Amino acid sequence: MWKLFTQQKFMLMWLGFMITILSWYAAVKWLPISSFQRLPDPLTVVIEWFNTDPDYGLSVFTRDYYLHIWYSTYRATTSFILAVILGVPLGILMGWRVKVNDYASALLSILRPIPPLAWVPVAILIFPGSEPAVIFVTFLVAFFATTMNTLLGVKSINSDYFKAAQCLGARPKDILRDIIIPGALPSIFTGLQIAMGAAWFSLVAGEMIAAQYGLGFMILESYNLVQYPTIIIMMITLGIVGYISSAIIRLVGNHLMRWREQSMGLSLT
Amino acid sequence: MTDKPVIIDSSTDARFGHLSVQNVSKVYDPLGAHVEALDDCSLEIPAGEFIAVVGPSGCGKSTLLNILAGFDNLTAGQVLIDGEKLATIDHPPRPGSDRVVVFQNGALFPWKTVLQNVVYGLVVQNRFPESEANEMGMELLARSGNLDRIAGSYPSQLSSGMQRRVEILRALINNPRILLLDEPFRAMDTVSKTTMHRYLLEIYDQYHKTVFFITHDLDEAIFLADTVVVMTTRPGTIKLRLDVDLPRPRTRETMLSQRFLELKQQAVSAVHEEAKKAFERGERELA
């Protein structure tokens, strides 16, 4: 009985994919609307993607494909790690010590509304070369997301836990280790997933504007070189890589927080 | 049983857990809203006594507990514990493992197992190496209703009754002078509550700690305690002090006895008088 149920879900999922792809194909090939006709169709995309000798030079079998993936992943990961190293401790400090919060929150709320892309020109001026500039901008976005969510996590810890720990003789560093960090961990990980998504967002934009190599760069380049199927290939690759990076974070979080009874279910970030 | 140090001793030494609350007042935000929570409260709690504090919402019973526990300070008067200063205006009280609190909604650390929770106080104060603390924790759990079988579970996997029991043990293992319970069974259903009462009384009979127990439930108060204190509405002070001279151990029959009903009547009329005042003043519950 249970097998049948999961089978049905599975079937429906495939059905959904089929319908989508077929609609896409139909729209491109048969609809007499020029907008659609300009788009590449799924068949062409797939053929190109898995071609041992692709027309436009990028497929699962070419080295350059992985080169671009590597560049983007490397940038995203570096910025992300930097953001975590700086953002989590700052968020914890802000939540824990009112004074730190006083100093930091005013400054952060001024800088935060500025969209990441707006920083790119300034970053290019300040940092030598476009590579550090792109990483900086990506870092900034991830940093804000991480700090805010960490702060939120610390603030939302039930105050009774602090009191109970104090009754039992915990000193401030014990409270940090035993209450604040475990208590804020769920929020921290939600923040990390958001930060990862934000990092990719920002990275792609940065790459489009100011980089050589990388998935974002390639998407724009393919457009400029009239290599339309490659655009789709890169988009899908981007989606996959982005999804995997969020999934990794989620899994690490789940492992660290085994005590959480509720099922994680959907990642709603 | 091995001859390891048994952490909890059932000392009924008269100077062990004797609380003296002397003319305590507490005003919140004195320069602003000026909320008088407590006004000239005085109370003597002999060592080893089980005292229940009741009163209308907002009467300051939790404020008093917070002062005793060390989370907040008074603005007038003083509190002595076994003759030493616990809280004065110049000497704010601090939380400590001699006065452990059991909270209303439960405060077991969700990310630690039952055993880790129970031994937390011992481990964090470095009183015992972890392995020894774990052994003592297991022993206490086993002794208190075979709870050793859930030693590896996380709190979210337990019923609220079990959680409360574990929380009481977490407090108890530190050999506190006073056990402070802030409406611990309020959110529980009647059946679980009855089980918890029996459990608490067993613990009390065995270890005879001073217990400071806050509740709304008059039946619970009279059933469990040696003394029931009724507080007035805000600003809170002691309105009535009832000596509950019912014999121990308390049983189901106790609740049906004539004396129980007499006591309850006195308590009820006192509480209702205050509740009526509070209601007429339109007091909003302080949560």
Add this chain to the structure above:
Amino acid sequence: MSAGSESRPLPSRPSRWRHLNWRGAVSVITFFVLWHLAVVLEFAGFAELPTPVQTMSIFVTEYLTSIDYWNSWLVSFERVFYGFIIAQLLGIPLGLLFGTSPRFRNMFFPVFELLRPIPPLAWVPISILFWPTNESSIVFITFIGAFFVIVINVYDGVGNIQKEHMWLARSLGASRMAIFRRIMLPSVIPSIAVGMTLGIAITWNVVIAAEMIASDSGLGRLTWEGYVSSTPEVVLIGMISIGLAGYLSSITVDMIERRMMPWQEKS
């Protein structure tokens, strides 16, 4: 119980009238001072930048009264507005659909989830190919940015509707349409609000980026042109304007949300 109002025992706050966040002011001022010093002392790339004071004076003299400048504001705001609104109009029903129909969800949610991680800007070339005008292609990107966020939040909101409310309505004989209108919709309003708050921030990010890449008007374009023409003060003015505009949008959305949910306690 007073426990709720006092969180952890912290050193007591300074008394009332010194409530101003002087520490916050200190850090903000320090930031500007450091900026000024970095420029004056020609620290690394800062040599190219104008000081805060220079930026301010250029803004006041050249931009405050310039029609073109305020036109940029208008153009960017328009794009944000349209993209945001359309995202709400399409996203809320889709989220509701995902939340209420298991069959639909099983069929199309995987497709949705596959598209969601693709950053909005990655859609730029496709958008340019597809849409006839430049303007519509940018609005599309803006739409993409906010769309996924609102769908997810509404979907989440549907999941949080208390079963009891639904059962109650059904036992009182309510029709499916009535349940939908009177129970579901009001219950998802908080989630819609969250989606809107997140969405507006993302929308601004996206608009600016899209303008930089693919447009000839708007605040993003302004900033970019400053960069391309090597006039850093324009870049800075652009950044500040964008930040301000984004901030104003967030406040507007906040106000709208409060109207939507008058019963909520102010946090």
